Amino acid sequence: MIKKEYSSYRDPSGFVYREDGVILRQVNKIYLDKFEHMHSSGLYEKLVADDMIVKHVKVKEEADYTIIKPDRVPFISYPYEWSFSQLKDAAITTLNLHKQAMSFGMLMKDASAFNIQFINNKPILIDTLSFDFYNEGEPWVAYGQFCSHFLAPLFLMAEVDIRMSQMLRMNIDGVPIDLASKLLRKNRKFAIKQHIHWHAKSVTKHATAGKTAKGEPIKSIKISKFNHIATINSLIKIISKLKLKQVSTEWMDYYQNTNYTDKAFGNKSYIVTEYMKKVKPEIIWDLGANNGTFSRLALETGVKSVIAFDIDPLAVESNYLIAKKHSESILPLLLDLTNPSPALGFNNTERLPIGDRSKPDCILALALIHHLCISKNIPFDMVAESFASQSDKLIIEFIPKEDSQVEVLLATRDDIFDHYNQDEFEKAFSRYYDILEAGKIDDSDRTLFLMKRRANIET
Amino acid sequence: MYLDPNFGSMIIQLIIGVIAAAGAYLMIARQQVMAVLFKKKLNQDKIAKNSCEVKHD
Numbered sequence: 350m351i352k353k354e355y356s357s358y359r360d361p362s363g364f365v366y367r368e369d370g371v372i373l374r375q376v377n378k379i380y381l382d383k384f385e386h387m388h389s390s391g392l393y394e395k396l397v398a399d400d401m402i403v404k405h406v407k408v409k410e411e412a413d414y415t416i417i418k419p420d421r422v423p424f425i426s427y428p429y430e431w432s433f434s435q436l437k438d439a440a441i442t443t444l445n446l447h448k449q450a451m452s453f454g455m456l457m458k459d460a461s462a463f464n465i466q467f468i469n470n471k472p473i474l475i476d477t478l479s480f481d482f483y484n485e486g487e488p489w490v491a492y493g494q495f496c497s498h499f500l501a502p503l504f505l506m507a508e509v510d511i512r513m514s515q516m517l518r519m520n521i522d523g524v525p526i527d528l529a530s531k532l533l534r535k536n537r538k539f540a541i542k543q544h545i546h547w548h549a550k551s552v553t554k555h556a557t558a559g560k561t562a563k564g565e566p567i568k569s570i571k572i573s574k575f576n577h578i579a580t581i582n583s584l585i586k587i588i589s590k591l592k593l594k595q596v597s598t599e600w601m602d603y604y605q606n607t608n609y610t611d612k613a614f615g616n617k618s619y620i621v622t623e624y625m626k627k628v629k630p631e632i633i634w635d636l637g638a639n640n641g642t643f644s645r646l647a648l649e650t651g652v653k654s655v656i657a658f659d660i661d662p663l664a665v666e667s668n669y670l671i672a673k674k675h676s677e678s679i680l681p682l683l684l685d686l687t688n689p690s691p692a693l694g695f696n697n698t699e700r701l702p703i704g705d706r707s708k709p710d711c712i713l714a715l716a717l718i719h720h721l722c723i724s725k726n727i728p729f730d731m732v733a734e735s736f737a738s739q740s741d742k743l744i745i746e747f748i749p750k751e752d753s754q755v756e757v758l759l760a761t762r763d764d765i766f767d768h769y770n771q772d773e774f775e776k777a778f779s780r781y782y783d784i785l786e787a788g789k790i791d792d793s794d795r796t797l798f799l800m801k802r803r804a805n806i807e808t
Numbered sequence: 809m810y811l812d813p814n815f816g817s818m819i820i821q822l823i824i825g826v827i828a829a830a831g832a833y834l835m836i837a838r839q840q841v842m843a844v845l846f847k848k849k850l851n852q853d854k855i856a857k858n859s860c861e862v863k864h865d
Contacts, residue, residue: 488825493817526817543824552816570818575832576825583828 355698362478376415380478387480392453401446402474422475424656425706428462429518430682430690432666433506433593439465440499442472444585456483460495467680470673486571497523500544505529507591508536511662521693521700526552540587608753616791618646621744624799625650628742630710636686637717641668644679658684687725704739711742719748723758723766729777737781741802747774749794781806
């Protein structure tokens with residue numbers, strides 16, 4: 350049965366669909382000449398060799414269309430889930446793809462951040478139909494989109510606040526340039542002046558010109574190839590130099606400021622390792638992963654891939670930089686479990702919620718339950734139900750009220766959590782899971798549980 | 809207010825392109841002057857990087 354992906358309705362060049370669970374892409378007749386040029390010119394081969402585009406094989410060639418089967422991307426993530434450096438790397442990859450395309454007589458007609466995905470922490474283009482012919486003198490048609498999807502959010506994250514990445518969740522077509530200009534109005538850095546303030550003024554001034562003249566004036570704009578590439582090189586330089594202002598967040602030094610003794614930390618690592626060896630998962634979700642300490646431990650036990658979620662953008666940033674440096678199969682992503690990425694876009698079907706994209710073999714929820722139940726007032730059974738809807742195996746740590754970290758959470762508020770104790774925790778989770786093992790962590794009051802979803806629980 | 813951003817984005821590229829190109833020319837010139845002054849061998853890689861020529865790697 351053929352099911353068209355809602356996210357690919359915009360481009361008349363083709364569309365993505367699923368047939369019996371296999372992801373395929375149809376290349377329509379209007380794009381076939383470009384598609385053939387991409388192959389015959391050597392561009393596709395070059396991009397594959399450089400790990401810049403997802404590989405595909407042709408599965409059907411007809412006069413009016415071609416069907417290709419792209420390699421499957423392990424986990425689809427969205428720009429509002431990326432850290433600062435992930436967005437930076439995706440931006441630089443987009444610019445390099447455009448430059449590379451120009452050397453083969455083509456250019457990138459799209460610069461959507463949603464066209465980039467991370468495979469082993471390397472940004473890669475997944476939209477094979479993003480290329481068009483380059484005609485000498487032509488400006489970059491996707492420049493405005495590039496600024497909205499990458500440059501404006503990066504400037505906002507670097508110059509205003511790292512949490513500005515969430516603007517991309519509200520604006521899935523990119524941060525409007527005039528809005529970015531207002532938010533950065535006090536900033537007079539030359540790069541921001543050019544690409545944001547002047548750009549915004551130009552957009553406002555010429556708002557109707559492009560429409561009323563039905564595109565004719567656009568064709569009359571000429572920019573030499575030298576100037577075109579100089580602009581791209583300049584953008585690469587600007588983005589490469591962008592740095593976050595030195596800020597600290599609650600979690601970034603978590604493992605330095607934790608209340609674990611060396612003995613407790615060692616024993617916790619040992620128990621987690623033993624549970625992992627028993628479950629033998631291939632893909633895990635590490636919820637509240639912080640800088641990925643236990644994600645890395647999971648990889649050592651034979652786990653193939655970890656999606657490491659955390660609420661803290663700097664923790665995700667730190668995890669990404671470590672994972673990238675060591676080429677680890679960890680994909681760090683920003684996620685607030687109490688307000689996770691929702692369904693977005695037209696008909697709420699273009700961008701999927703986290704849980705609809707894939708499921709893990711096991712969830713790792715260490716030092717997390719007290720934040721959900723005490724900081725956010727979520728009852729145990731709702732947490733258990735949520736975890737059970739995602740995975741049938743769960744490794745979870747219970748932190749009692751006597752723990753100093755919980756005491757900190759309760760220090761400034763009334764203790765209304767009469768039911769927050771290990772008995773109630775086990776009772777609530779037992780409605781959804783069979784508790785296979787429980788291990789008290791030495792030198793602490795904490796307990797680690799290995800659970801398996803009950804057979805009668807529907808997901 | 810709906811703004812069709814593309815025309816304005818195209819126009820601004822003309823200005824940004826000139827500034828970027830001027831920067832690239834200056835960089836190349838600076839390297840050539842430095843090479844003459846200090847009789848250093850030109851760093852061909854750096855010049856190529858700034859020259860804005862599109863080459864296959």
